[in-house]
Amino acid sequence: xxxxxxxxxxxxxxxxxxxxxxxxxxxxxxxxxxxxxxxxxxxxxxxxxxxxxxxxxxxxxxxxxxxxxxxxxxxxxxxxxxxxxxxxxxxxxxxxxxxxxxxxxxxxxxxxxxxxxxxxxxxxxxxxxxxxxxxxxxxxxxxxxxxxxxxxxxxxxxxxxxxxxxxxxxxxxxxxxxxxxxxxxxxxxxxxxxxxxxxxxxxxxxxxxxxxxxxxxxxxxxxxxxxxxxxxxxxxxxxxxxxxxxxxxxxxxxxxxxxxxxxxxxxxxxxxxxxxxxxxxxxxxxxxxxxx
Amino acid sequence: xxxxxxxxxxxxxxxxxxxxxxxxxxxxxxxxxxxxxxxxxxxxxxxxxxxxxxxxxxxxxxxxxxxxxxxxxxxxxxxxxxx
Numbered sequence: 517x518x519x520x521x522x523x524x525x526x527x528x529x530x531x532x533x534x535x536x537x538x539x540x541x542x543x544x545x546x547x548x549x550x551x552x553x554x555x556x557x558x559x560x561x562x563x564x565x566x567x568x569x570x571x572x573x574x575x576x577x578x579x580x581x582x583x584x585x586x587x588x589x590x591x592x593x594x595x596x597x598x599x600x601x602x603x604x605x606x607x608x609x610x611x612x613x614x615x616x617x618x619x620x621x622x623x624x625x626x627x628x629x630x631x632x633x634x635x636x637x638x639x640x641x642x643x644x645x646x647x648x649x650x651x652x653x654x655x656x657x658x659x660x661x662x663x664x665x666x667x668x669x670x671x672x673x674x675x676x677x678x679x680x681x682x683x684x685x686x687x688x689x690x691x692x693x694x695x696x697x698x699x700x701x702x703x704x705x706x707x708x709x710x711x712x713x714x715x716x717x718x719x720x721x722x723x724x725x726x727x728x729x730x731x732x733x734x735x736x737x738x739x740x741x742x743x744x745x746x747x748x749x750x751x752x753x754x755x756x757x758x759x760x761x762x763x764x765x766x767x768x769x770x771x772x773x774x775x776x777x778x779x780x781x782x783x784x785x786x787x788x789x790x791x792x793x794x795x796x797x798x799x800x801x802x803x804x805x806x807x808x
Numbered sequence: 809x810x811x812x813x814x815x816x817x818x819x820x821x822x823x824x825x826x827x828x829x830x831x832x833x834x835x836x837x838x839x840x841x842x843x844x845x846x847x848x849x850x851x852x853x854x855x856x857x858x859x860x861x862x863x864x865x866x867x868x869x870x871x872x873x874x875x876x877x878x879x880x881x882x883x884x885x886x887x888x889x890x891x
Contacts, residue, residue, distance in 0.1 A: 676872055697866040698859065702852035705875045709842045 538587070538608045542594025546584035546609060549576065553642065553794055554618040556582040558606065560626040561719040562682070564590035564710055571779040574787040579794070582618070584609060586626075588718055590710070595718065599726040603632045607640075616640065619794055623647040624750065624776065625663075625723045634736045643797045644740040645790055648776045650750045653758040656728030659750070663723040670720060674713045679704050688747035688775030733762040739802045740766035741793040745774030745781065760804065767793075767805050809889050814862075815882045821857045822878070825850050840877040864888055 535543040545565060555575060557568045565583040572581050585592035586602055596602065606629065610618065619642050622630035627649040634641045650659040669677040683700060684692060692700075740763050742756045753770055760766035771778045771785045778786045796802040823830050826846070835843040846854065855875075859865055862885055874880040 697868050697870075698855040699852055700868055701866055701870060701875050702848060702855050704872065705841070705851060706848045708872055708876070709839070 535591075536584075536609050536612050538594070538605050540594065542587045542605070543592060544584050544587065544605060544609055545591035546582065546613075548580065548582045548613060550578075550580045552579040553798060554580045554582060554615055555645075555790070555794070556606070556610070556615075556618045556620050557584075558602075558620060558622045558626040558629050559584070559586055559589060560622070560624045561589075561716070561723065562707070562711065563623065566590070568779075571783050571786060574784065575791055578791070582609075582613070582615065586629075586719075588715055596722055599628070599722055600632070602626075602629045603636060606633055607637060610640065617642045619643045619645060619797075621645040621647065621790065622649075623779070624650060625726065627651065628726055628728070631732055631736065634738050635732050638737060641738045643794065643802075644736070644738050645743060645793060646740060647743045647778060647786075648745070648748050648750055649742060649756070649759065651728045651730060651733070651759065652751070652755050653730055653733075653762060655730060656726075659728065660724055662750070663720055667717065667720040667724060670713060670716050675708050675711050675716055676704070678716060679707045685749045686776040688745055688773060688781055690747075690773045691775065691781045730759075730762065733759060734764070736763055737765055739793075739797045741789070742766055742768045743771070743778065743786070743789055744769075745771050745776065745778045747773065747775045749776055765804055767803070809886070811882060811886045814886045814889065815878065817861060818858070818878060818882055818885070821861055822854060825854045825857060834878065836877065836879060838873055838876055838880070840879075841881075842876065858885070862889055 534546050534548070536546055537543050547565060557565070557572070559565050565585045568581070568583040575581065587594040587596050587605055617640050620630040620633060622628070622645070624647070627646040628651065630644055630646060631651070634644055652658065666678055666681060669681045683703070740760070742760055744751050744756060746753070753768065756768045760768050769789050771782050771789070774782045774785075793802070819830060826844070834840070855866060858881070870884065874884045
């Protein structure tokens with residue numbers, strides 16, 4: 517990626533920590549800012565909550581933005597016994613912040629948390645934005661094998677081995693070519709600074725154990741945006757359309773020249789897509805379908 | 809170019825990237841660069857500035873111990889510019 521693309525990538529934890537106790541000794545780090553329809557960003561394994569500051573600058577003026585670290589991630593404490601806990605944690609956090617309804621933004625494996633939350637708490641979800649969702653109408657076999665190979669990489673070579681495995685997978689052709697070795701080394705150093713082997717191992721084990729339970733998609737009525745780069749390793753446009761058929765009230769949007777991390781590679785397009793979707797739902801003009 | 813020369817130029821580049829004077833007591837040892845709180849872009853700019861300053865290109869094979877501290881980068885560059 518070009519230097520200007522990642523100009524504002526700052527993910528340091530500042531001094532204004534807000535921690536929400538969820539009742540089992542775990543505390544969730546969160547940040548809440550802005551006014552407007554609430555967008556809750558559910559972090560995934562390798563994206564800590566503070567990173568979302570850099571991918572929400574265009575959304576921030578017109579939306580209330582909630583970001584948080586999953587348990588056992590970033591500045592949150594605790595351990596996860598099962599994937600369901602993330603769904604319960606989110607409900608607890610929303611309760612504590614008096615957020616009755618929100619749009620949920622999930623990316624990669626955290627789209628499963630968003631999906632489960634939408635099934636369990638349909639009245640609390642104004643809409644779903646699922647970015648690079650790994651679920652497939654044909655089941656979880658491929659996703660689990662990928663997660664298992666990533667877990668094996670962590671076990672054998674720690675965070676460095678995992679980074680080397682995922683870097684050429686999650687970023688698109690163009691980003692990797694334009695970034696060169698300097699971007700690779702800078703992002704590797706950042707990744708190693710922010711992710712411990714123990715946390716990565718635990719989070720990946722959760723991903724291996726998580727059930728895709730595709731049939732759950734049929735239980736979701738919330739307007740849903742399925743968003744992915746056209747160079748995303750984890751899904752295809754046809755897979756997204758098949759998932760949208762199951763969802764019933766969903767649209768598919770593809771961002772060109774972009775891999776698994778559209779928020780990092782095509783930040784403007786990512787934010788504009790979310791902004792359009794939320795505006796359409798809010799004013800009642802959302803229609804299922806496709807956009808590219 | 810001596811190791812001291814390389815380190816002095818590195819620290820100058822680092823101050824430029826951070827846009828502020830460096831602390832009098834710099835952290836040292838593996839991972840010490842992280843203690844300076846560089847953002848990702850500052851880190852990328854630092855690496856690109858090194859390429860420009862020392863007329864070399866980074867290689868993906870550089871070990872993480874090298875890129876995590878001033879001492880590591882200094883030793884790596886000193887060796888590279890002598891070749």
